[in-house]
Amino acid sequence: MRDFAHRALDTALARGASYADVRVMDIRQRYLSTRNGQPAQVRESESFGLGVRVIAAGAWGFAATDDLTRPGVERTAAQAVTIARASALCKQHDVRLAPEERIVDRWESPCRIDPFAVSVSACLDLLLRVDAELRKVRGVTLAEASMDFRRLEQLFVSSLGSEIQQVKTQTGAGFVATSFQANEIQRRSYPNSFGGQYQTKGYELVEGLELVANARRIAEEAVALHDADQCPSGVRDLILGSAQLGLQIHESIGHPIELDRVLGAEANYAGMSFLTLEKLGRLKYASDIVNVVADATPAHGPGLGTFAYDDEGVPAQATPIIREGLFVGYLTSRETAAAVDQPRSNGTMRAEGWNRIPLIRMTNVSLLPGKGTLEDLIASTADGIYMDTNRSWSIDDRRYNFQFGTEIGWEIRGGKITRMLKNPTYAGITTDFWNSCDAIGGPECWTLWGTPNCGKGQPMQTMGTGHGASPARFRQVQVGVAYKD
Amino acid sequence: MTFTRQRAEEIFEKVLKYSTADETEAIITSTSYALTRFANNTIHQNVSEESATLSVRVVMDRRTARASTNKFDEASIRRACEATTKLARLQPPDPDLLSMPGPQTYRGVDRHYPETVGLTPEVRAEIIRKVIARAATDKLTAAGVFSSGASAGALFNSRGLSAYHEETIAEFSVTMLGESSAGWAKQTSPNSMELAPIALADRAARKALESREPREILPGKYTVILEPAAVLDLLGFLFMDFGGLAVDEKRSCLTGRLGQKVFGENINVRDDVYHPLQSGPPFDGEGMPRQRVTLIERGVVKNLVFARQSARKMGTEPTGHGFPLPNEMGEAPMNIVMEGNRSSMEDMIGSTARGLLVTRLWYIREVDPYQKILTGMTRDGTFWIEDGAVRYGVKNLRFNQSALTMLGQVEMLSPPQRTSGEESFDMVVPAMKVREFNFSSVTKH
Numbered sequence: 001m002r003d004f005a006h007r008a009l010d011t012a013l014a015r016g017a018s019y020a021d022v023r024v025m026d027i028r029q030r031y032l033s034t035r036n037g038q039p040a041q042v043r044e045s046e047s048f049g050l051g052v053r054v055i056a057a058g059a060w061g062f063a064a065t066d067d068l069t070r071p072g073v074e075r076t077a078a079q080a081v082t083i084a085r086a087s088a089l090c091k092q093h094d095v096r097l098a099p100e101e102r103i104v105d106r107w108e109s110p111c112r113i114d115p116f117a118v119s120v121s122a123c124l125d126l127l128l129r130v131d132a133e134l135r136k137v138r139g140v141t142l143a144e145a146s147m148d149f150r151r152l153e154q155l156f157v158s159s160l161g162s163e164i165q166q167v168k169t170q171t172g173a174g175f176v177a178t179s180f181q182a183n184e185i186q187r188r189s190y191p192n193s194f195g196g197q198y199q200t201k202g203y204e205l206v207e208g209l210e211l212v213a214n215a216r217r218i219a220e221e222a223v224a225l226h227d228a229d230q231c232p233s234g235v236r237d238l239i240l241g242s243a244q245l246g247l248q249i250h251e252s253i254g255h256p257i258e259l260d261r262v263l264g265a266e267a268n269y270a271g272m273s274f275l276t277l278e279k280l281g282r283l284k285y286a287s288d289i290v291n292v293v294a295d296a297t298p299a300h301g302p303g304l305g306t307f308a309y310d311d312e313g314v315p316a317q318a319t320p321i322i323r324e325g326l327f328v329g330y331l332t333s334r335e336t337a338a339a340v341d342q343p344r345s346n347g348t349m350r351a352e353g354w355n356r357i358p359l360i361r362m363t364n365v366s367l368l369p370g371k372g373t374l375e376d377l378i379a380s381t382a383d384g385i386y387m388d389t390n391r392s393w394s395i396d397d398r399r400y401n402f403q404f405g406t407e408i409g410w411e412i413r414g415g416k417i418t419r420m421l422k423n424p425t426y427a428g429i430t431t432d433f434w435n436s437c438d439a440i441g442g443p444e445c446w447t448l449w450g451t452p453n454c455g456k457g458q459p460m461q462t463m464g465t466g467h468g469a470s471p472a473r474f475r476q477v478q479v480g481v482a483y484k485d
Numbered sequence: 486m487t488f489t490r491q492r493a494e495e496i497f498e499k500v501l502k503y504s505t506a507d508e509t510e511a512i513i514t515s516t517s518y519a520l521t522r523f524a525n526n527t528i529h530q531n532v533s534e535e536s537a538t539l540s541v542r543v544v545m546d547r548r549t550a551r552a553s554t555n556k557f558d559e560a561s562i563r564r565a566c567e568a569t570t571k572l573a574r575l576q577p578p579d580p581d582l583l584s585m586p587g588p589q590t591y592r593g594v595d596r597h598y599p600e601t602v603g604l605t606p607e608v609r610a611e612i613i614r615k616v617i618a619r620a621a622t623d624k625l626t627a628a629g630v631f632s633s634g635a636s637a638g639a640l641f642n643s644r645g646l647s648a649y650h651e652e653t654i655a656e657f658s659v660t661m662l663g664e665s666s667a668g669w670a671k672q673t674s675p676n677s678m679e680l681a682p683i684a685l686a687d688r689a690a691r692k693a694l695e696s697r698e699p700r701e702i703l704p705g706k707y708t709v710i711l712e713p714a715a716v717l718d719l720l721g722f723l724f725m726d727f728g729g730l731a732v733d734e735k736r737s738c739l740t741g742r743l744g745q746k747v748f749g750e751n752i753n754v755r756d757d758v759y760h761p762l763q764s765g766p767p768f769d770g771e772g773m774p775r776q777r778v779t780l781i782e783r784g785v786v787k788n789l790v791f792a793r794q795s796a797r798k799m800g801t802e803p804t805g806h807g808f809p810l811p812n813e814m815g816e817a818p819m820n821i822v823m824e825g826n827r828s829s830m831e832d833m834i835g836s837t838a839r840g841l842l843v844t845r846l847w848y849i850r851e852v853d854p855y856q857k858i859l860t861g862m863t864r865d866g867t868f869w870i871e872d873g874a875v876r877y878g879v880k881n882l883r884f885n886q887s888a889l890t891m892l893g894q895v896e897m898l899s900p901p902q903r904t905s906g907e908e909s910f911d912m913v914v915p916a917m918k919v920r921e922f923n924f925s926s927v928t929k930h
Contacts, residue, residue: 033813035813036734038577038579038581039576039577039579039811040811040812040813041551041811041812041813042549042550042551042572042573042575042576042811043550043551043552043553043572043811044551044552044553044568044572045540045552045553045554046553046554046555046556047538047553047554047555048555048556049536049555059528059531060528060529060530060531061531061606062530062531062532062533063532063533063534064532064533064534064535064536065534065535065536066535066536066537066555066556067535076535079533080533082606083519083531083532083533083606084531086521086528086531086605086606086607086609086610087521087528087531087606087610089528089607089610089611089614090523090526090527090528090610090613090614090617091527091528092525092526092527093527119575120571120572120575120576121575121576124575124576124577128577141734141735141736142734142735142736144813178734178735178736180735180736180740180855183741183855184855185735185736185853185854185855187854263525264524264525264626264628264662265524265525265529265530266524267524267626267628267660267662267667268522268524268628268629268630268658268659268660268669269630269907271847271864355534355536356532357530357532391852392850392851392852392860393850394848394849394850394860394861394862394883395848395862396847396848396862396864396881396883396928397847397848397862397864397865397881398928400928400929401862401881401883401926401927401928401929403860403883403885403925403926405852423852423853425852427883427925427926429929458520458522458530458630458632459518459520459532459534459632481885481925481926482852482853482858482860482885482925483852483853483858483885484885484925
């Protein structure tokens with residue numbers, strides 16, 4: 001790795017780059033799934049390559065290859081410089097980067113049980129036991145379970161003299177029970193939808209999820225939803241479970257605080273943000289009890305946004321985003337930090353792989369815990385709905401008008417759950433919604449969720465992000481609007 | 486430079502040398518791709534990539550597995566073969582697993598253009614410079630992408646199946662931003678010479694200018710004219726449901742609806758990889774020849790598509806629409822061609838007393854899988870129509886609309902065209918005028 005990286009770096013500088021960084025990545029993945037009693041996918045992949053990012057003639061260029069021979073690496077580095085010079089044909093001004101220090105370090109994410117050392121047979125056996133539990137419940141028409149393991153080994157070198165090695169191990173697992181009945185499809189997932197829970201951990205994550213123990217309950221809920229009442233349409237107090245709140249944070253706080261989006265870099269595709277620059281330090285984003293951080297440091301927990309250094313060689317940081325309801329921070333890169341005259345990037349640039357440029361990505365954007373339990377929230381709610389586990393999510397291209405659907409809901413009357421509700425949806429305007437938050441659960445019900453499928457950029461990049469949340473209550477929210485005819 | 490057929494065959498020979506399985510399949514893909522991205526009237530991202538992948542699948546004792554690598558030295562190929570075999574051995578047998586198919590015959594499709602391969606970063610930058618100049622004439626800000634690339638894919642198996650396809654693709658899309666409005670246009674083609682970036686920029690600029698100072702209208706049910714990109718992004722959420730396995734597993738909205746008239750009389754859709762405006766290889770993920778399949782005829786759900794395994798399970802013939810095995814989705818039509826009619830955009834607007842013209846939709850998600858209720862937002866050019874003319878831009882709206890219901894309320898269709906959106910794969914679709922399209926809220930920003 002090291003020889004390839006330095007060969008590319010030297011070539012780029014010799015060709016006239018004023019700045020260059022090189023990432024060599026070796027990515028290994030194993031994905032296992034079962035479906036109605038049979039293995040569905042059993043596959044492994046490895047991907048090894050190198051990406052060279054340069055500034056030449058004051059503009060950016062990037063080239064990537066998996067031809068890791070001396071001629072291949074030199075050709076790719078030279079191509080990056082050629083591309084940068086072409087970019088300069090349309091530049092308004094030279095690229096300027098916030099200063100950064102030279103770093104030489106190695107970091108490996110904690111991993112108690114190497115998931116690649118756990119036998120495939122044992123993994124499939126566990127998934128098939130979950131599958132069998134799900135299909136014991138009459139009415140379940142499709143049982144699905146999966147495990148996903150990734151190991152990313154990366155060497156970053158830059159013309160600042162930095163040389164950073166990082167090894168990250170990520171694990172995900174979960175299951176879904178689907179029930180078709182009377183022209184209706186209902187689905188329940190555990191511990192979260194879209195693959196379950198994901199963290200920067202080893203197989204110990206799977207062992208802690210208690211997949212088999214929860215299978216029967218989840219399957220019964222999927223079937224029971226057919227007989228549940230439709231979520232009413234109107235305005236209600238709303239309690240969101242921590243998994244659903246994790247995605248709410250992702251869409252309505254995490255994306256709008258990306259400074260590249262604010263500055264227009266994503267205008268053609270992922271969109272921009274309502275959080276224009278004059279709002280920093282002035283906008284009352286949320287109620288006084290809301291505190292949100294973007295924290296990539298290992299101290300925050302093993303989230304999918306946890307690392308030691310970002311893909312520009314900037315150390316992981318904990319950045320306040322919302323402090324007592326006030327908007328106080330963006331996610332930045334070296335280029336965007338310089339553009340708004342901030343002294344340093346807060347370290348959020350990440351690339352999906354060796355063949356993609358780093359972009360500003362959410363790290364672990366988390367809502368800090370308040371007090372009490374979910375039961376306390378319910379007990380202090382006179383007339384409301386509790387919703388959890390995402391089923392659909394949509395937000396406009398400025399991240400302001402949102403609508404979410406969840407797999408399941410429960411009506412709350414007089415501080416007690418009174419009935420199950422099916423097809424729950426809620427909608428709102430980002431700042432109105434967050435300003436209506438009047439209760440947040442405590443550390444005992446706070447979970448650091450992983451969102452493995454966040455898309456951004458062209459070519460599209462998929463990235464894992466982390467979102468810590470406890471259940472929380474929001475007053476007088478529009479519910480049931482999606483099914484209102 | 487992408488792999489030639491001969492190079493792919495040489496790699497497969499090595500795979501066969503190292504594989505000890507009963508049956509062995511290799512999918513060998515290679516890509517050469519470049520993309521120039523601009524925003525704030527400057528090129529801010531400019532990338533290129535050369536890559537290739539070998540993916541080996543084995544079948545042994547009714548077990549199958551897959552392992553992939555992007556390293557092509559002898560040791561790595563050997564390791565991929567050994568890993569696949571080991572993964573297959575470690576699982577229980579699947580009584581429904583089929584042997585690999587034997588040799589097949591394919592109809593050729595020519596989708597590889599040297600002009601696209603030869604597009605340089607300097608040429609892309611020069612064209613973007615002109616687009617930025619066009620933005621400046623109206624004090625607009627331009628953002629977009631200009632990309633081009635070539636790919637080659639080969640599929641071989643030890644029973645003698647041999648398939649190879651190469652094609653090129655070019656894309657130009659542009660958003661023009663004004664103080665209070667935006668306009669968007671996009672085009673893709675295998676042949677970069679067919680792209681018209683300046684015309685697209687002009688179209689996006691006009692939309693931005695004509696939707697300045699957008700007014701807020703009340704949510705409700707309106708007649709809408711959906712431009713082809715908006716039609717594509719909605720239809721994209723429907724066609725995964727036409728897979729045989731999706732119906733068999735009762736996760737499709739067509740479960741119990743096959744043969745029924747679900748849509749309007751004027752809705753006719755087929756899957757047709759051989760259509761001159763389509764893209765893609767003439768074979769599926771197992772190497773089966775893709776067939777033309779009528780999906781919807783005069784509003785009736787006529788046929789599903791099938792991979793070999795789901796076809797056998799459901800007592801029919803495969804149609805060549807399977808994904809590479811093993812997979813969880815089964816199959817899907819990926820070359821949608823929707824018939825249109827003769828109405829022009831002017832005809833649709835001129836015949837509308839009160840309604841909306843929608844350029845593009847955004848962040849569409851499925852709210853209900855069986856009713857096929859979709860939600861999403863309008864974006865980059867939404868206009869109020871009154872008394873047969875476009876009057877002014879309106880603030881973006883959120884919709885909650887059943888795609889099934891919508892296709893029963895189509896009043897007019899334009900001729901179909903190759904269309905590209907952001908939420909689904911490219912299709913050949915018309916613009917359509919739809920009555921009672923349900924908008925549930927308006928954005929406040």
